[in-house]
Amino acid sequence: MSSEKPMTKVLIFGGKTGWIGGQMHDMCKEKGIEVVNAETRIENRESLAKELDEVKPSHVLMSAGITGRPNIDWCEDHKPETIRVNVIGTLNVADLCNERDIHVTVYATGCIFAYDEKHQLGSGVGFTEEDVPNFDGSFYSKTKGYMEPLLKNYPNCLILRVRMPVSDDLFHRNFVTKIVKYERVVNIPNSMTILHEMLPASLAMAKKGLTGVYNFTNPGVISHNEVLDLYKKYIDPTYTYKNFTIEEQAKILKAARSNNELDTTKLMKDMPEGVEINEIHKAYELCFQRMKENLTKMGWLPDNMPAEFVRK
Template sequence: MNNTQGKEIFLIWGGESWIASLLYDLLHTTQGHDGDAVVHKTVIRMENREAVLDELDRVKPTHVLNCAGVTGRPNVDWCEDHRDDTLRSNVIGTLNLTDCCFVRGIHCTVFATGCLYTYDAAHPLGSGIGFTEDDPANFSDSFYSFTKAHTETLLKPYANTLILRLRMPVSDDLHPRSFLTKITRYDRVVDIPNSHTMLHDLLPCAILLARHQETGVFNFTNPGAISHNEVLALYKRYIAPDFLWENFSLEEQAKVIKAGRSNCELNVNKLVRKMDEFGVGRVPEIHEAYELCFARMAAEMYQKSTSFGTFSHTRSNGDDGM
C-alpha cells in the first residue's frame, strides 16, 4: 500500500456500528495514536472466508479490531428468536475472522462480552468479589450469552488474539445503543449492582493493548459495580431534573422478557495492572466515572444551548446491555 511502509494499519470490522465508529474517530485523534497509523473499516461478512481473506490481503492491516456481531435489537431477546443468525455471526463469523487473522499473522482484538456470569455463593451480590478472567462462565440463561461463552473458549488458543469483555457500555452522549439511553427509556428497571464499561475511559485502553500486541482475556470494565438506581439518580441530578423511574423485581422482569439477564461484578485487577505498566493514568472507579461522564455530557449540552430535562423518553421493557 502506498505511503504506509512502517506504519500501523488498523482495520475495524463492524463498519458504521456504534463502537466501531467511536474507535474510528478515536484513532484519528492524538488520544488514539501518534499520527503514524492508517485506519480502515469494513462491513465484509465475517463468516465469508474468501471475502475476509481478500479484505485482509487488500488492506494488509497490522491490527484488526473486531466490533462486529449481533447483540439483538432492541435487546438480547432478539437472539432467542434468531438463533441461526446469532450463531452465524457471533460464533462462525467471529471464529472465521480470528482464524483468518491468525493465518495472515495479524493481531486481532475481539470486543466480546462479560455477560457470562451471575452472582453466586463465591461471588455474592454486594460483596465486591468480582469474577476473574479465569473463572468459568456460570450464566447461560440467554442464547446470546451461551454463544459468547463458547466462542470465547474456542478463541483462547489463538496466539494472535486479544479478547476484551465489555459490559453495559456507556458513551458520553445519549446514543441509542448506550446502556444509559436504554435504561432511561424503560418502563421499569431492576436495581442490581453491575460492572459497566465507560467507553471514554476504556476505548483508549483497547487501542493501547492492541498496539502492544497483548493477547488473552481481559475483563474490560471500570473498577467496581453500580446499581441502576444509582445511575438514574446521577442522570437526574446532572441531566434531567424532572426524570422519574420505577423499579420492579427480577421475578416481575422475567415475565416480560424472553431471556434471562446477566448480573455480575467483574474483577479488573489484570487490566489495571497492565495500564500501570503502560504508564497510563488510573481507570476511574465506576461511580466516579459516571459522575465525570455526566459532567462532560452536561457541559456539551450547555455549549450547544440545549435545555436540560427536555428529552423524549420512549419506554420499553428492560435489558442489561451487552
C-alpha cells in the same frame, strides 16, 4: 502475554455501522493512525481473507456482532443468524488473522456470568479471567460463552469482556439510554464499561500487543438506581423511576439478563502507562458531566429533551 509490533494500519470490523467500531475509527484518525473500515461481512470467510490480504493491516479491531434490535431478545428467535455472526464470523476473523500473524482485538462481553455462591452480590468478590462462564440465560450470552474458550487458543487474540457500555450521550445503545426509557428497573450492582475511558485503553493494549482475556470494565460496581440518580442530578431533575424485582422483570423479557461483578486486578496490572481508568462511581460522575455538556450543545438541555426521555 504481549508481543509488541508497530501499529501502522488498523482494519476495523464493525466500523461502518457499529457503535464501538465507529468510535474506534474516529479515535484512530484523531491519533494519526491509518485506519480502514472493513467492507466484508465476517461470516464470509473467502472475502474476509481477500480483504485482509488487500489491506494488510498491522492490527485488527473486531467489534462486529449481532446483539439484536431493539435488544438481545431478538436473538432468541433468530438463533442460526446469531450463530453465523457471533460464532462462525468471530472465529473467521481470529483464525484468518492468526494465519497472517495479525494482532486482533475482540470486543467481547462480560455478560457471561451471574452472581453465585462463590461470587455473591455485595461480597466484592468478582469473577476473574480464569472463571468459566456460568450464565446462559439468553441465547446471545450462550453464543458469547461458547466463543471465549475457543478464542483463548489463538495466540494473536486480545479478548475484552465489555459490560453494559456507557457513552457520553444518549445514543440508543448506551446502557443509560436503555434504562432511562424503561418504566421500571431492577436495582442490582454491576460492573460496567465507561467507553470514554476504556476505548483509548483498548487501543493502548492492542499497541502493546497484549493477548488473552481481560475483564474490560471500570473497577467496582454501581447499581441501576445510582446511575439513574446521577441522570436526575445532571440531566433531568424532574425524572422519576420505579423499581421491580428480577422475578417481575423476567415476566416481560424473553431472555434473562446477566448481573455480575468482574474482577479488574489483571486489567489494572497490565494496563499500559499513561492510561487513566477511574473507579466506576467517579467514572460515571465524569461521564454525566460530559453528557450534560454534549446535550446542552445539541440544544436538548435544559428543557428540550426528546419525548421518549421525558417521564410523565
